[in-house]
Amino acid sequence: MANLSKINALMCGTGEYTTGWVGTGASKSDKKIGVVGLTLFDLRRLGKVDQLSMVGVNGGKFPAIRQHLAENIGGVYKDMDLSFEEYPEGGKVDPEAYKLAIEKLAPGSAVIIFTPDPTHYPIALYAIERGMHVLITKPATQLLSHHVELIEAAKKHNVVCFVEHHKRFDPAYSDAKARAQALGEFNFFSAWMSQPKLQLEVFKSWAGKDSDISYYLSSHHIDICCWILQDRAVPTRVVASAATGIATGEPYNCVPQTEDTITLMVDWESTTSDRHRGTAVYTASWTAPLKAGVHSAQHWYYMGEKGDITVDQAHRGYDVTVDETGKMWYNPFYMKYSPSETGHFDGQRGYGYISIEKFIDAARSVNAGSATPADFDAHGLPTIANTVLTTAILNAGRISLDEKRAVFIKRALSENGAEQWVLE
Incomplete structure (x- = not known):
């Protein structure tokens, strides 16, 4: 370079x-x-x-x-x-x-x-x-x-x-993605990601109005799942469900349509086997407890035909306890803010x-x-090309919540004859 x-x-x-x-x-x-x-x-x-x-x-x-x-x-x-x-x-x-x-x-x-x-x-x-x-x-x-x-x-x-x-560059996620390739056909994936309720104060100007917690947080792990399954399986159907009541109450008072926790259930089909189908469940929340010890609680589980993988991104054997704040789990693998021995970043x-x-x-x-x-x-x-199915799932989830129905992800021909993904 x-x-x-x-x-x-x-x-x-x-x-x-x-x-x-x-x-x-x-x-x-x-x-x-x-x-x-x-x-x-x-x-x-x-x-x-x-x-x-x-x-x-x-x-x-x-x-x-x-x-x-x-x-x-x-x-x-x-x-x-x-x-x-x-x-x-x-x-x-x-x-x-x-x-x-x-x-x-x-x-x-x-x-x-x-x-x-x-x-x-x-x-x-x-x-x-x-x-x-x-x-x-x-x-x-x-x-x-x-x-x-x-x-x-x-x-x-x-x-x-x-x-x-x-998160594609997280060494644990990257290694897990590589190991998943040896586990045969995909069967099941579940992901959880949350942030404490104080984030509602930070995001109050747009929460529930311009976007939702699924777009904001589940996008991380949906992308990881799509990355693991790239060229191996495709999503076909999305059904969404949401919990409400915390964000719209005191002291946060977000707009009435603000969801607390959103879950997307997604059907996947193998591209290499007519027999294999998989299921994925992606959940995100911004109403987690205020003093959970991490800013973002996040973990996921992958099960394939020949084995499984569990990743807990928030707890990596590194915690610090301080009298005033209690125990905190830190993730220096994401951003290390302490200076070098020479005083540089x-x-x-x-x-x-x-x-x-x-x-x-x-x-x-x-x-x-x-x-x-x-x-x-x-x-x-x-x-942008490699992440299109992440957007397809998120968009389908929003439609599913708004219209209370399953949404299907399919390939179709565009006006110029090119194949592209569409929602139905």
């Missing part, structure tokens, strides 16, 4: 995952100084990234964000250049500021999108159509039809488009960091002509 040119990058979204700032101060989660900004500042230190910019809706937040970054990144790690162009400028409020920010970039730049779920598709499409490489946080889109459009647009404009499914091996670096490396390789976007589809990376 040493001979590849540096790449300029735009961060879309100024919140918890990008900066660690949530409007009233640092996040109370495990992302107090963010992930995207910190990673890109470090990749600039390492010579992979050049100029950075950041866009939100309210430009009035930037003075506080800059102070937060200066104190918690610049004041902690050596040699961090925290400079970036901001949009909208002058403290203005502009929901479409991303358009100017993208237009200021040269084709071949990187656009990283961590914004509310309904905005992923329009921002990504706007960037792709102007020749930008794009990384989208999960869920890539809320509608399967929009996901398919992004696949076609990325192919047309010859750019890299990844979805930030960072030392989290380059974290899978949250690797996920973004893989995208940056892919974009730089395409810019240099040493790779094509299609190359990364074949590598099992979370490209």
